[in-house]
Amino acid sequence: MEIHTCPYAIDPTGRDVHAEAAMLRARGHATQVQLPGGVIAWMITGYTLIKRLLTDPRVSRDSYQHWPAWENGEGELAKTWSLAIWVADRNMMTAYGTEHSRLRKLVVKAFNARSTAVLRPRVEQITADLLDDMAEAGRYGRPVDLRASFAYALPTQVISELLGIPEDLRPTLLRLVHGIFDTTLTPEEAEANVVALYDTMATLLEIKRADPGEDLTTSLITVREGGDGLTERELIDTLLLAFTAGHETTVNLLDHAVYAMLTQPDQLAMVRSGEATWEDVTEETLRWQAPLVNMPLRFAVEDIEIDDDVTIPAGDPILVSFGAAGRTARRG
Template sequence: MTCPYAIDPTGKDVHGEAAMLRERGHATLVELPGGVPAWAITGHALIKRLLTDPRVSRDSYQHWPAWENGEGELAKTWQLAIWVADRNMMTAYGKEHTRLRKLVVKAFTARSTALMRPRVEEITNDLLDAMAAEGRDGGQVDLRASFAYALPTQVISELLGIPMELRPKLLELVHGIFDTTLSPEAAEANVTAVYDTMARLLELKRADPGDDLTTRLITVREGGDGLTERELVDTLLLLFTAGHETTVNLLDHAVFALLTQPDQLKLVREGEASWDDVIDEALRWQAPLVNMPLRFAVEDIELDEVTIPKGDAILIGFGSAGRDPLVHGDDADSFDITRATRRDHLAFGHGVHFCPGQALGRLEAAVALSALFERFPHLALAKPADDLLPIESFISNGHRELPVVLGTPVPA
């Protein structure tokens, strides 16, 4: 057996790394930051298979002996501990997952999402107005910060009823969760600050309830249905984090792709492709979350070439699946909104953990992209594409900044 490959915590070449891992086998041993071993799953078909296999769990407390029920050395010193320590639907298994998921899915039904469209459009137009003012007279605008980041963070903050006073700090701390270059000490300090801030959120919402999802979950918690305080906090943290990070990176990469490949944008403008095509191909080409830690083998899992032993950790490579040439062909690394397999991606997950908020993310992206390119038809990158740096993470996939010049806008 080959030695485990050490995952690059900086994420400077996540797709090159994924291609190399696929060459080693669609299930291959890797070493995560902190020296933690895991099986990297990189093939599209195998990922789909394992994500629907009841022998694969996300519950570290039940199914990862190395976690020692959250009382061992990993829980105390591992810089990625928060990815397996929290207690919400994302890390639950079986009946516990069903119980926790039921608490939030009603907020993300097709009807609920459709009702949010007018507010998403309003926020989008306000942000475009602000960008127009910021980029007046040819000035540069960081589109990631001013638009791709600002839109979904405001939408999810309003849905959860997060007070304005807490939003900047909470966003900063969530960025720290995704920064996989942090030292164990820095990561521990960040997690402590996260939970202090979440405690403050609950304190404020209990004192001043509102018509929002946080208040409704507090009501469920205090109604005695078995939702623990930790589950309440971690569910809210999950909703806030997942409710913006995926859409931020989706918008970032979709805009980048269209600005660097104007022939693709031309297809949309001429009615030969849709914004939905852009969204799906962007999700395939640049999965917003390229790797997702962690899952665990409930029992030995025999695959074609290897056996994943019971209790071993599993890292799912969603970004690798999107570039799998067995599904998407030899040109899988290219962006093509007419690609026949553009919808055959796993960017929102698969199986019981399929993202319940994916419809909201798609709505935000469709509204945002359409309005952005209508308002700023001459939008262009302000720096060479090769000069743009990735964020420092092997989990989250986006640019640190996306500098643009707006050109002459169309009047609102």
């Protein structure tokens, strides 16, 4: 892949994310890139460096506190940047230090290993039904779209049920969430998408407040109304985080894993013979094809020396590349 600009402008279509990451890694494990909309960030592509920075308290996800260019969400970027929603929302994903612990603790009250374990029989039922439907659709050798009929259908149904999203609201919400991940939208399109998304979330809360259910949305409304300090914005953004993180990643993992098994029969044979487990398939797929390739954005709280030649100055954005981390030779 040729380098046309310096810093290199990330391809917003994501046509070949691994070739792009490999080319950038050749420039160094921390190198400057240009994101859609012209924002310059440090892209981190080395496994060891990513591991180090993910646990470094000098790295924050809070744009309001640690990204001067964000101007507290009141400046030009908030109005015109097509990726603004990635740093603008107010939930644990964009919180720092004690704020992160506060938001996470409030969510864990309603959403934890125990509450998700209860879902297992339902997930198994949905899976079995979808597989039956696929078998039926594929009778007499007819082709079946794996992504549409299984990889996408399973996680979206599970997370929608977990959150108690009414069926007629699901297609709209899913379409608007995909808009968040569409890095080719113009600033106007992205803004319209965000407005529609928050309108739809307001409708969801209205419905659930009028008609509570046994679901995560109702539980979080209860947490908010219990006076524990969860604001309305944090409530909405936390629900959005759970809905989005709860399916975009899993859809990609399922797609990639099945594709890998079908295109590498020797690997499938290892699983079938018991030489490797299905857990190995999951772990290896996560490494080989990270469902979330680049994660916007983190910020340097103070100057961070990477090596003798590179220091990330305080206030600079950082883009962690989970996709690149999984493919770093010898975990460099």
